[in-house]
Amino acid sequence: MTASPAAAAAAALTTRAQEVSPRIVDDILTLVRQETSSYDLPGLATGLDLLRELTVQRLGRPDHEHRYPGGECGDTLTLTYAGTGAGAGHVLLVGHYDTVWPTGTLAGWEQPGASEDGREKLGGPGIFDMKTGLAQGIWALKLARESGAPLPTVTFLFNGDEEIGSLSSRPVIEEVAQKADVTLVLEPTAHGAVKTARKGTGIFQVTATGVEAHAGLAPQDGASAITALSEFVVAAAKVAAPDRGTTINTGLFKGGSAINVVAGQATAGVDIRVSSEAEQTRVDEELDAIKVSDPRVRIEIDHAWNRPPMTLNAASAPLLALAREVAREQGRDSLPDTAVGGASDANFVAALGLPVLCGMGAVGDGAHAQGEFIYPDTVPAQTALVAGVLGHLTHPLRG
Known part of the structure; x- marks a missing residue:
């Protein structure tokens, strides 16, 4: 039986993600090696410059960019890549580049051993929360572009103060989110589940x-x-x-x-x-x-x-349904969602009544703990998921 065009496109996307997975992991480790403690302004500045450079290397120069000074916090950077076709939708991808780890932590970090079932793990300060999500988001747009499908306008928002409350970046997040049709937050998953409710x-x-x-x-x-x-x-x-x-x-x-x-x-x-x-x-x-x-x-x-507390609002429910549709097209049995105790920048977007999904990033465990790690074998699927969602958001999402 001949596969449908949607199934064929999904298969090609996941195959391509597997092919470039080593390069995505290299980019993840490049970001991890630059320490970006929330309280180290020079380190944050260098880390944001590195993140911008990496984005431009993979995607070219953005059609628009703006750097918002953070004062006593890390700066916030927006990079916008125009969509294709008339009436293109607008997707905001949010990720923080600051970590909870003091500068100097990397030198004494021990790599984790394999899991009990033999799966490889990669560790490092901020690798799970959330530098893997940053790299996967960049590559998701790259892979979606390579597929040749029409795409929405995509704005990346990178902030350097999420771990200390987004004190400087909150108004920027709220302003940009209100201009977008949909927001995807590249925070880590909850063991593979997206996060639709946060305290x-x-x-x-x-x-x-x-x-x-x-x-x-x-x-x-x-x-x-x-x-x-x-x-x-x-x-x-x-x-x-x-x-x-x-x-x-x-x-x-x-x-x-x-x-x-x-x-x-x-x-x-x-x-x-x-x-x-x-x-x-x-x-x-x-x-x-x-x-x-x-x-x-x-x-x-x-x-x-x-x-504020985050719940699965009426605007976000269709977005969750869309993500699950994409996951099915890509061969996943399911895409669970869950509520978690931690908060993120998705809380701000949800409180505005706007469509948002959080936890679109890494699969691993140990956020804010010395054993923080990711499973590198999940990087292709997570990257393909975000790329597939982007490909389905060419036009504004309708509830």
Whole structure:
């Protein structure tokens, strides 16, 4: 039986992705070797220059580009490649080039051994989250072009501050996403599944201001900020509701001036994850209601909600269906979707009611952990998936 044109095109695309897979992996490792800690501005600048150079090498000079200064964060770069044909759609591919790893981590990184079933693994700081996704996205457009099929306009948005909250890049992401028809975020998959729901995140700073006193001569005159803040942290942990998707973690705690001084000040950094706006409101109210035992200590809470919760909105459902159609054409049994606790820049796009899919990048595991790795044998399929989706978005997606 003769294959349909769609099936033949899908087969040719996946075959070509297999052929160039070693080159894609080389590009991934090139990006990994340039360390780009979120807090290393020179390293971020070099890393973004490298990423731009790699994109231009594979795709040629863009039809439009703009570099947005990040201030104390890494810059954001957009590169736009015009589509083919009249009325071409517009797809935004988003990826961050910063990593959680301090500069110098690479020197001591040990490569992982093969998995229990003998599959090869590749490790490195940021290889899973998310430099593999960056390289795969670039090659996806290259392969889609080589196929000769009509293509949408594609804009790459590379930002250097996602791991610290996209403090500088958020308005750029929101502005560009509103000009595009569809956004694909090249974050890693969840064991091969795309991510259609993510928790909202809060990065709260809690400050306790007490009264200093000599710890030996006049302890009764003091009001310990450390003791009060410790009480607050224990009470805050009880506000969590894991059954509702709400977690609260105090990850940083510091205070005091000397061991023999009743602490006059203490601060805590609190990470909060919620699955709904209702939980966000509840957490705000219950944290504000916490009282400490010493009324002389003042507790101040900076309610810094960083990303709204992301759900599979009505605009994104057709995009998920399209991705699954492409996966079937390419011979996959299924393309699962899932909800995860981490947040990404997709949260911003979903909150605007726009179509977005996240987790279109690497297959592996260990994000933010020393064992971070990818399975290189999945690189061709993931690259072909994004390329195939691009080929189906020649015109704006209709729900």
